[in-house]
Amino acid sequence: xxxxxxxxxxRRGLEPLIGHRIVACDxxxxxxxxDRTIESPNPRRGVINPDSLGTGxxxxxxxRRGKQLAMIMKYHTHERVVLxxxxxxxxxxxxxxxxxxxxxxxxxxxxxxxxRRIVFRDPRRFGGVTLLPDQQTLDRAWSQxxxxxxxxxxxLLGSAIEGSQRAIKAALLDxxxxxxxxxxxxxxxxxxxxxxxxAISGSLGPDRVRALADSIRAxxxxxVRARGSTLRDYRDTNNTPGSAQLLHQVYNRAGQACPRCGHxxxxxxxxxxxxxxxxxxxx
DNA sequence: CGTGGCCCCTGTGGGC
DNA sequence: TGCCCACAGGGGCCAC
Numbered sequence: 001x002x003x004x005x006x007x008x009x010x011r012r013g014l015e016p017l018i019g020h021r022i023v024a025c026d027x028x029x030x031x032x033x034x035d036r037t038i039e040s041p042n043p044r045r046g047v048i049n050p051d052s053l054g055t056g057x058x059x060x061x062x063x064r065r066g067k068q069l070a071m072i073m074k075y076h077t078h079e080r081v082v083l084x085x086x087x088x089x090x091x092x093x094x095x096x097x098x099x100x101x102x103x104x105x106x107x108x109x110x111x112x113x114x115x116r117r118i119v120f121r122d123p124r125r126f127g128g129v130t131l132l133p134d135q136q137t138l139d140r141a142w143s144q145x146x147x148x149x150x151x152x153x154x155x156l157l158g159s160a161i162e163g164s165q166r167a168i169k170a171a172l173l174d175x176x177x178x179x180x181x182x183x184x185x186x187x188x189x190x191x192x193x194x195x196x197x198x199a200i201s202g203s204l205g206p207d208r209v210r211a212l213a214d215s216i217r218a219x220x221x222x223x224v225r226a227r228g229s230t231l232r233d234y235r236d237t238n239n240t241p242g243s244a245q246l247l248h249q250v251y252n253r254a255g256q257a258c259p260r261c262g263h264x265x266x267x268x269x270x271x272x273x274x275x276x277x278x279x280x281x282x283x
Numbered sequence: 284c285g286t287g288g289c290c291c292c293t294g295t296g297g298g299c
Numbered sequence: 300t301g302c303c304c305a306c307a308g309g310g311g312c313c314a315c
Binding site: 001002003006067085086087088089090124126127173175182183184185229231232233234273274 | 306307308309310
Binding site: 285286287288289290291293294295296297298299 | 301302303304305306307309310311312313314315
């Protein structure tokens with residue numbers, strides 16, 4: 001569900017929590033939590049002590065890279081990082097009422113010093129929560145990601161896809177190439193740039209690379225302004241849907257008329273993901 | 284090595 | 300109404 005614009009909207013929704021202390025943490029499903037502060041042959045096995053998921057810590061920053069969101073926490077002189085990955089169906093909400101709405105598939109609940117709660121919910125469980133010992137470990141993990149798509153510029157994008165023989169859409173979906181673009185915004189960015197999603201990445205040429213970088217930034221910024229795309233599940237931290245889906249030109253519009261030229265939108269599969277584009281506007 | 288294919292999981296919508 | 304299949308915003312791991 002969430003790509004960069006949705007995760008950025010969630011990040012902004014959590015920012016007012018900076019300076020607040022976490023007083024309790026309820027891990028309801030251990031297998032969505034990984035603890036990277038302990039030596040373990042299989043970290044997927046879950047946290048040994050749920051208190052270590054930030055209880056007693058003060059939230060000092062909320063940072064995002066691509067689709068990943070990290071809560072930086074301080075506990076006396078110690079540091080802790082809670083990394084949130086939303087997968088396809090993850091939601092993070094902030095609730096003030098004692099009752100947690102729609103408790104099904106709620107896996108982790110943090111209680112704050114003002115009784116508010118951060119609720120992590122994820123029906124499909126493709127997402128997860130990872131505890132890291134410090135920011136240095138986070139930086140090391142994030143060094144595996146490509147540059148953040150929200151500020152991508154042509155020179156960086158060009159070097160990221162240089163020499164690649166794969167379809168440009170597949171490259172855009174690869175978080176090691178570019179961090180933050182998913183299936184929706186890949187199709188939308190390629191449409192805006194007038195590029196066929198099957199085009200060979202390494203053969204785009206400087207003009208198209210520039211157009212693509214500019215389009216990715218423009219599409220993502222517009223989507224952030226619209227507070228993300230709500231197709232079905234996505235909600236912000238206040239449980240409010242976004243409106244960026246109203247901006248979609250080609251995503252999920254196979255067979256419909258292209259909004260620019262009227263030619264029917266075509267669809268195929270690239271990198272196991274459904275792909276929509278206008279054969280008339282995109283070459 | 285880069286890359287495509289398969290799988291993880293739950294829910295939903297369409298065809299019959 | 301119900302059953303079955305295809306498919307959904309992501310990404311880790313494997314074999315080639």
